[in-house]
Each structure stands twice: as structure tokens, then as C-alpha cells.
Amino acid sequence: xxxxxxxxxxxxxxxxxxxxxxxxxxxxxxxxxxxxxxxxxxxxxxxxxxxxxxxxxxxxxxxxxxxxxxxxxxxxxxxxxxxxxxxxxxxxxxxxxx
Amino acid sequence: xxxxxxxxxxxxxxxxxxxxxxxxxxxxxxxxxxxxxxxxxxxxxxxxxxxxxxxxxxxxxxxxxxxxxxxxxxxxxxxxxxxxxxxxxxxxxxxxxxxxxxxxxxxxxxxxxxxxxxxxxxxxxxxxxxxxxxxxxxxxxxxxxxxxxxxxxxxxxxxxxxxxxxxxxxxxxxxxxxxxxxxxxxxxxxxxxxxxx
Numbered sequence: 596x597x598x599x600x601x602x603x604x605x606x607x608x609x610x611x612x613x614x615x616x617x618x619x620x621x622x623x624x625x626x627x628x629x630x631x632x633x634x635x636x637x638x639x640x641x642x643x644x645x646x647x648x649x650x651x652x653x654x655x656x657x658x659x660x661x662x663x664x665x666x667x668x669x670x671x672x673x674x675x676x677x678x679x680x681x682x683x684x685x686x687x688x689x690x691x692x693x
Numbered sequence: 694x695x696x697x698x699x700x701x702x703x704x705x706x707x708x709x710x711x712x713x714x715x716x717x718x719x720x721x722x723x724x725x726x727x728x729x730x731x732x733x734x735x736x737x738x739x740x741x742x743x744x745x746x747x748x749x750x751x752x753x754x755x756x757x758x759x760x761x762x763x764x765x766x767x768x769x770x771x772x773x774x775x776x777x778x779x780x781x782x783x784x785x786x787x788x789x790x791x792x793x794x795x796x797x798x799x800x801x802x803x804x805x806x807x808x809x810x811x812x813x814x815x816x817x818x819x820x821x822x823x824x825x826x827x828x829x830x831x832x833x834x835x836x837x838x839x840x841x842x843x844x845x846x847x848x849x850x851x852x853x854x855x856x857x858x859x860x861x862x863x864x865x866x867x868x869x870x871x872x873x874x875x876x877x878x879x880x881x882x883x884x885x886x887x888x889x890x
Contacts, residue, residue: 681709
């Protein structure tokens with residue numbers, strides 16, 4: 596049986612949660628991701644940087660009403676990697692399936 | 694949430710499903726817009742009915758005031774800083790729906806001032822109100838807004854049948870009360886309840 600390797604960048608609880616959220620929206624602010632993933636700012640920030648370095652997400656820093664704002668958006672590479680990850684997961688969960 | 698915790702395949706799937714569902718649930722409506730616009734239209738239509746009934750001089754005074762307030766509110770909305778933490782694909786679609794609705798409404802209002810009989814023109818307003826209510830109600834999964842759409846379409850048909858403009862205004866007021874104000878109130882109460890929990 597040929598099992599696909601799971602992407603180590605995505606095979607982490609928080610990074611997978613961030614990418615799953617971003618796949619469903621056009622873009623999201625850091626505070627939204629923090630709230631939905633129930634994570635700490637420091638940890639989330641580290642994981643966002645890892646995803647950014649891998650080219651899976653784009654991060655834009657801007658100011659809104661004098662407050663810094665971090666906007667995250669999934670990239671085409673991120674979408675493709677997520678799709679491959681889900682396919683790989685399916686191959687593990689359903690080895691006899693098509 | 695831990696970052697480097699060893700993940701089982703089942704846990705991975707659970708996270709994906711949970712997060713996608715969290716993002717989906719983010720589409721909401723606090724009902725305030727429906728309450729504000731509904732009340733303005735309701736008061737304008739009802740006062741027009743009363744003005745005609747009492748043979749007052751400036752029948753369309755309330756609609757003139759409504760027009761000025763609308764321009765002020767739309768200008769404010771255009772320039773106010775947007776504070777949304779997330780921008781969804783459906784948000785972008787709904788923005789286009791809003792734009793289409795406002796343009797269509799302005800063309801109908803223009804037609805009432807140029808050539809179309811007020812009785813027909815206001816009937817067409819209810820037609821596009823209904824369409825708008827259906828689209829928005831579907832997006833936020835509000836049965837009360839979608840019921841409001843049906844009421845506004847029924848109101849439009851009633852306005853086309855009833856030839857007396859005075860009663861057309863009464864029909865419009867009722868349609869907006871049932872289609873905008875009551876659903877807006879329901880959404881507002883749900884929103885408040887959600888904030889408290």
C-alpha cells in the first residue's frame with residue numbers, strides 16, 4: 596500500500612488549525628486566529644512565522660486607528676499543500692479506498 | 694492549543710472540521726441595520742399615509758427627510774474605518790449585493806421623481822426589498838428575514854392591486870414592520886444573547 600507522507604509543516608495542531616481557518620476565509624486578523632484557536636499570542640506568532648517562511652501564508656502588518664494589525668492570508672502554495680495533506684490523510688484513513 | 698503535539702490522523706481531521714466550522718459560524722448579523730432602516734422607512738410610509746389622510750400640504754416631507762438621512766448614513770458608512778477581524782468570501786459577495794441594492798433603489802426613486810407613478814414605484818421598492826431580504830437572510834440563515842422577503846413580495850402585489858396611494862403607504866409600512874423591524878429585533882436579541890454567553 597502506497598501511503599503519502601504527511602507534510603510536517605501542516606502536521607502540527609496549531610499550524611493545521613490556522614491553515615484550516617484561513618482556507619475558509621479570504622483573510623483574517625491575528626486576533627481572530629488567536630480567539631478561534633484558543634492559543635497564546637507568542638505561540639501563535641511563532642507558528643505563523645513558520646507558515647510564512649514555508650510560503651503557505653502571506654502576512655501583512657498595518658495600522659488601523661493607531662493600533663498595529665496583522666493580517667494573514669493563505670497563498671496558492673498553502674491551498675495546494677492543504678489539499679495534498681487532506682488527500683494524504685484520506686489515504687491513511689481509508690487505505691482500501693480510491 | 695499546542696503546536697508541536699503529536700497528531701493522530703483522527704485528531705487532524707477533527708481540527709480541520711472544527712476550524713472550518715468556526716470560520717463558517719462567523720457570518721452573523723446584529724440586526725441593527727434592519728432596525729434603523731426599517732424604522733426610517735416605516736415612519737416615512739406611515740406619516741405619508743397620515744399626511745394624505747389628513748390632507749396635509751407636504752405629503753412627501755417624510756421621504757425628503759429620509760433621503761437626506763440616507764445620504765448622510767451612506768457617506769458615513771463609506772468613510773468609517775472597517776473593524777472586521779475577518780473577511781470571508783461571502784462578505785465580498787454580500788458587499789456586491791449591497792451595492793446592487795443601493796443602485797437599484799436609487800434608480801427606482803429617480804423613476805418616481807421623473808416618470809413612474811408613486812404607487813407603482815413604491816411597489817417596485819418592496820420587490821427589491823424582498824430580494825435583498827432573501828439574499829441577506831439566506832447568508833445569515835435567518836428564517837425571519839426570509840419570511841420578511843415573502844411578506845414584502847406579497848405587499849408589492851397588494852400595492853399593485855390597490856390603486857389608492859394612501860393605502861399603498863399603509864401596506865408598505867406594514868410590510869417593512871414585518872419584514873425589517875421584527876426580524877431586526879429578533880436578530881438583535883439573538884446577538885445580545887450570544888454576547889452574554
